Amino acid sequence: MTDRFISIESIARHYPQAGGGSTTIFDDLWFSMNKGEFSCIIGHSGCGKTTVLNILAGLDLPDEGVAVVDGKAIEGPSLDRAVIFQSHALLPWRSVIGNVAYAVSSRWRDWSKDKVREQAQRFIELVGLKGNENKKPSELSGGMKQRVGIARALSIEPKILLMDEPFSALDALTRGTLQDEVRRICLDTGQTAFMITHDVDEAIYLADRIVLMTNGPNAMVAEIVENPLPRDRRRIDLHKHPDYYALRNHLIDFLVSRSRSFKDEIPAGYQKRHPPVVRPTANPKAPEGGDALKVA
Amino acid sequence: MTHSLTLRASVLSALIFFIFVATWHLATSGSSSVAQMDPEYAKLMGLTATTGKSAMPGPLDVGAKILEHLRAPFYDRGPNDKGIGLQLAYSVGRVMLGYALAVLVAVPGGFLIGMSPLMSRALNPYIQILKPISPLAWMPLALYTIKDSSVSAIFVIFICSLWPMLINTAFGVASVRKEWLNVARTLEVPPLRRAFTIILPAAAPTILTGMRISIGIAWLVIVAAEMLVGGTGIGYFVWNEWNNLSITNVIISILVIGLVGMLLDQALARVARFVTYPD
Ligand SMILES: Nc1ncnc2c1ncn2[C@@H]1O[C@H](COP(=O)(O)OP(=O)(O)OP(=O)(O)O)[C@@H](O)[C@H]1O
Ligand SMILES: [Mg+2]
Numbered sequence: 368m369t370d371r372f373i374s375i376e377s378i379a380r381h382y383p384q385a386g387g388g389s390t391t392i393f394d395d396l397w398f399s400m401n402k403g404e405f406s407c408i409i410g411h412s413g414c415g416k417t418t419v420l421n422i423l424a425g426l427d428l429p430d431e432g433v434a435v436v437d438g439k440a441i442e443g444p445s446l447d448r449a450v451i452f453q454s455h456a457l458l459p460w461r462s463v464i465g466n467v468a469y470a471v472s473s474r475w476r477d478w479s480k481d482k483v484r485e486q487a488q489r490f491i492e493l494v495g496l497k498g499n500e501n502k503k504p505s506e507l508s509g510g511m512k513q514r515v516g517i518a519r520a521l522s523i524e525p526k527i528l529l530m531d532e533p534f535s536a537l538d539a540l541t542r543g544t545l546q547d548e549v550r551r552i553c554l555d556t557g558q559t560a561f562m563i564t565h566d567v568d569e570a571i572y573l574a575d576r577i578v579l580m581t582n583g584p585n586a587m588v589a590e591i592v593e594n595p596l597p598r599d600r601r602r603i604d605l606h607k608h609p610d611y612y613a614l615r616n617h618l619i620d621f622l623v624s625r626s627r628s629f630k631d632e633i634p635a636g637y638q639k640r641h642p643p644v645v646r647p648t649a650n651p652k653a654p655e656g657g658d659a660l661k662v663a
Numbered sequence: 664m665t666h667s668l669t670l671r672a673s674v675l676s677a678l679i680f681f682i683f684v685a686t687w688h689l690a691t692s693g694s695s696s697v698a699q700m701d702p703e704y705a706k707l708m709g710l711t712a713t714t715g716k717s718a719m720p721g722p723l724d725v726g727a728k729i730l731e732h733l734r735a736p737f738y739d740r741g742p743n744d745k746g747i748g749l750q751l752a753y754s755v756g757r758v759m760l761g762y763a764l765a766v767l768v769a770v771p772g773g774f775l776i777g778m779s780p781l782m783s784r785a786l787n788p789y790i791q792i793l794k795p796i797s798p799l800a801w802m803p804l805a806l807y808t809i810k811d812s813s814v815s816a817i818f819v820i821f822i823c824s825l826w827p828m829l830i831n832t833a834f835g836v837a838s839v840r841k842e843w844l845n846v847a848r849t850l851e852v853p854p855l856r857r858a859f860t861i862i863l864p865a866a867a868p869t870i871l872t873g874m875r876i877s878i879g880i881a882w883l884v885i886v887a888a889e890m891l892v893g894g895t896g897i898g899y900f901v902w903n904e905w906n907n908l909s910i911t912n913v914i915i916s917i918l919v920i921g922l923v924g925m926l927l928d929q930a931l932a933r934v935a936r937f938v939t940y941p942d
Contacts, residue, residue: 426845444848456842460864460940469860473850505941523850 372402372559373423373527377640378432380418392418393586394431397640398578403557405550407570409618410580411626416563419580420531423561424450436527446474449525451533455516457504464500467491467519474523490522491515494548510541517545521552528553530562534569543602546572554598567618571611572602578642579621581629587639589629592617593646609649617647684722691721720911728911742894743903747915750900751923754889757813757896758881758927761820765877769825770870773832774858777866783833790829798823798884802891812892816885823884824877831873835866867938875931882924897923 379394392415400406408416421427422434425444433440436448449470457466467487472478478486491500494514504512513533520528533549534542550573553560564570570577577592595610605611637643720728736748776783798819805815839862847857889898897920904912 424849426848444845444851446849446851448849450845450849452842452845454842456846458843458846458861458864459942460938470850473852473856503941 371399372404372437373400373561374435375399375419375423376433376435378419378422378429378434380415380422380427381430390584392583395639396432396586396588398588398591398642400559400561400576402559404575405553405558405560405562405573406576406578407562407564407574408578408580409564409567409570409622410586411582411622412565414580414583414586414626416580417531420450420529420561420563423527424448424529426450446523447526449520449523449528451513451516451520451528451530453531453533453535455504455512457512457515457519459504462501462503463496463507463515464488464491466504466515467522470519471522487518487522490518493521493552494518508541510537510545513537513541513545514548517549521558526559528558528560530560532563532565535565542566542569547602549573550602567615567622568605570618571596571614572600572605577618579618579626581626585630587630588642589621589625590642591644593644595646595648610647613647613649617645687722691719718910720914724911725914729915732915745895745900747897747900747912747919750895750897751919753895754885754897755923757817757889758820758878758885761817762824762878762881764817764821765824765828766874768821769828769873769877770832773829773870773873774836774862776829776833777836778862783837790826794826794830798880799887799891802888806892812894816888816892816896819888820881820885824881827876827880828870828873831876832866832870835869835873836862838869839865864938864940868935868940871931871935871938875928875935878927878931879924882920882927886920 375396375398378396380392381389381394382392383389396419408419410416418427422429423436423441425441425448428442435441458469461469464484464487467490468483471483471486475483475486488500491497494517496511496514496518499507499511504515507515513536516533530549534545537545546569549560552558553573560573562573564573571594575594577594579589579592581587581589592614595614596605596608600608634643732747736746737752738744738746739749776786801819801822802815805818806812809815809818843861843865844857847861852860885896886898886901889896890902893899893902897916901913901916901920904910904916
């Protein structure tokens with residue numbers, strides 16, 4: 368897979384500091400994602416994950432560099448890139464179907480009311496909310512609200528799905544169910560997706576590639592981890608896979624120590640422009656590196 | 664705890680009403696002190712003073728008079744003799760007109776101020792100075808420039824209704840949650856559609872609060888304004904009945920002013936309930 372669908376090229380973001388001067392959240396940040404791929408980004412709180420996602424969404428602009436999607440630099444929000452917000456961001460005065468239909472009618476302005484409703488209904492059923500169409504968000508549980516957010520994002524059939532810790536506020540059971548649903552939908556439709564998470568197991572289950580971000584300020588992409596687990600993995604028996612612990616330990620080790628120390632002991636040959644791609648497996652002879660050795 | 668709170672509250676309300684009316688009745692039906700009254704003063708105070716009854720009408724007098732008004736609320740026998748219903752209609756009409764004009768100015772104006780930090784800063788000093796001015800202080804200027812007492816009253820209503828609505832609308836619009844605006848942005852919703860589908864519903868409860876404050880102030884002010892400009896309206900009616908020394912009618916007017924004010928407020932409260940969303 369070489370078609371770089373999304374490419375983040377040397378972006379930087381600075382914020383003014385309270386006492387004058389400015390903090391650099393990150394600068395010269397590079398990484399890319401392929402079409403139909405599910406990427407997760409993990410890193411400690413405050414390192415700038417939401418900032419990256421907002422730049423991809425077009426809600427925020429980088430101070431330097433560009434984010435390119437499908438060959439075009441991102442200049443603002445687009446219907447091609449749907450966002451699932453951490454706080455679900457439903458419109459409380461609209462019903463479930465009203466919220467989804469609002470997105471659908473924004474996407475296809477010339478559609479008839481019936482057609483809009485039909486599309487909205489289809490996606491409400493897809494996320495398992497049939498029978499709740501006319502409820503207001505205040506009458507829904509946290510998990511159901513998040514489902515509406517998912518239905519709303521998917522209903523506009525975006526090219527890219529952007530998710531900012533969509534499940535972090537949910538209980539483990541609901542989170543698991545929603546992860547299953549999101550994975551099923553993304554696999555079925557070949558959806559390109561980018562997700563922020565703090566949950567290592569969530570990343571292992573959902574992601575094809577995991578971007579590791581070091582602590583801020585001046586955060587960097589330490590490496591890109593390729594998921595060695597098979598594509599038909601199931602959430603409940605993830606841990607039975609031989610490569611599971613290798614991958615999990617690699618991620619945990621990064622979060623626990625390397626995210627902090629990476630900056631001080633940058634590996635030889637590290638290039639910001641081509642963060643190393645690693646593939647942790649139980650079998651140490653498995654090939655390492657990939658993108659890093661390929662040409663830009 | 665066998666009876667509901669509503670029921671117990673109603674019983675208590677009725678009891679308070681009964682005690683109040685009874686006290687009022689007892690206090691005004693005393694047949695004392697005619698002898699001690701200076702005959703000149705008694706003459707001045709009118710017939711009631713010499714018949715041994717208190718000059719203050721009792722609840723029965725007021726009740727009888729209310730029935731009389733109810734039988735013919737809208738009669739019109741010249742400038743100084745109009746039915747109380749007709750007078751009320753004049754007042755409500757003026758309030759509605761001035762208030763509607765204020766809504767037309769305040770809601771779009773508030774949107775502008777709420778959406779633009781520049782306009783907000785630029786207009787803020789004017790609003791801060793104009794807001795605390797008693798609406799009646801505008802009256803002479805209005806009379807001088809407009810030269811029509813009835814229109815001047817409407818102008819005064821307009822000016823007093825304006826500020827709470829303007830300020831609340833601006834505040835409501837400025838504090839629409841960023842995440843809802845981001846939803847609109849990611850959906851590429853054009854500005855006008857965004858104003859009507861996101862900002863207006865999000866700010867509606869705050870706007871309605873401003874509208875409720877305004878209608879309350881407008882109803883307070885109309886009585887005073889009509890006392891000043893005269894001619895028609897419930898304010899003029901109160902003043903005229905005071906000049907006629909008809910305390911009964913004055914009491915009835917007070918009661919009616921309260922009732923209408925409550926109805927106006929309740930009407931807007933109903934609209935407010937309709938646009939309020941649980942969060
Ligand atoms: N408007 C702002 N003004 C100043 N600093 C900001 C602003 N927004 C974000 N920051 C800073 O930018 C850094 C990155 O923020 P960001 O929200 O991207 O972090 P994050 O990685 O998403 O964290 P979390 O995991 O807690 O959500 C933080 O250190 C934060 O303090
Ligand atoms: Mg964040």
